[in-house]
Amino acid sequence: MxxxxxxxxxxxxxxxxxxxxxxxxxxxxLYTRYRDWVVSLALRYTRNRDDALDVLQETFxxxxxxxxxxxxxxxxxxxxYPVVRNLALTRRRxxxxxxxxxxxxxxxxAPEPVDHDHSRRELAAVLRGLAAGQHEVLLLRFVDxxxxxxxxxxxxxxxxxxxxxxxxxxxxxxxxxxxREYFDRDTGKTRAE
Numbered sequence: 001m002x003x004x005x006x007x008x009x010x011x012x013x014x015x016x017x018x019x020x021x022x023x024x025x026x027x028x029x030l031y032t033r034y035r036d037w038v039v040s041l042a043l044r045y046t047r048n049r050d051d052a053l054d055v056l057q058e059t060f061x062x063x064x065x066x067x068x069x070x071x072x073x074x075x076x077x078x079x080x081y082p083v084v085r086n087l088a089l090t091r092r093r094x095x096x097x098x099x100x101x102x103x104x105x106x107x108x109x110a111p112e113p114v115d116h117d118h119s120r121r122e123l124a125a126v127l128r129g130l131a132a133g134q135h136e137v138l139l140l141r142f143v144d145x146x147x148x149x150x151x152x153x154x155x156x157x158x159x160x161x162x163x164x165x166x167x168x169x170x171x172x173x174x175x176x177x178x179x180r181e182y183f184d185r186d187t188g189k190t191r192a193e
Contacts, residue, residue, distance in 0.1 A: 004037045004077050004144055012076045020067050027067075031060055034076065038084050041144070045088035048095065055087045062087075074153050077146065081154035122178040129176075134169035137162055 012033075018026035035056060042055035062083055063070070072079070127135060140146045140154065148166070152159040173179040 004146070005033045007075055009072070009075055013072055016067070016070065016072055016076070020070065027064065030063075030076070034080060035060075037077065037144075038080060041081070041084045042088040044139070045085060046092050046095075048091075051091045051095070052088070055084060055091060058087050059083050075150060077144070078150045078153040081140070081144075081146075082156070126173060126176050126179050130169050130172060131165075133161075134165045134172070137165040138169045141166060 012030070015026045015030050015033075019030060038056050038059050039052050042052035042059075043049065046052050046055065059080060063080070070079075127138070130138065136155070137151055140151045141148070146154065148159060148162050152162045155162070174183050
């Protein structure tokens, strides 16, 4: 699973300003910088590579249309995340109209386990048991590596809600015997923190 590009707000701001001024190479650099992350994220929701690639194209077409008035206030992933998510969920619903948005998120694949002896199916089962909002925040934090503030901006929810969802998700994982081993016994922190 591709992780997001290393944060470089200065580079993104410079490339965005240049692209807004008509520099096609700057837009191409932004595309190259974020394409793997967009496809990976879209694949999480669509679970179909062709659909994920279509979402990639649609995402950057949308970004291109928004470029004239786009003024970055945070990292570009914060702007792109809801675009990718919404486009991917729309594609998924067209393929499987019987699923609602929350059910789609719960079906998202689990991240690779840290302990390779642990069953991926058990980890996936525990993650599916989380509330959809908790699951999404957990994936954004530990799979995509977004900061709490970025998650709040991407989901358009208060920072306190992000913290609460993450806290409850981690508590559930910490208390479940199938995932307890992912936490340090002394601190209760995840190995990923």
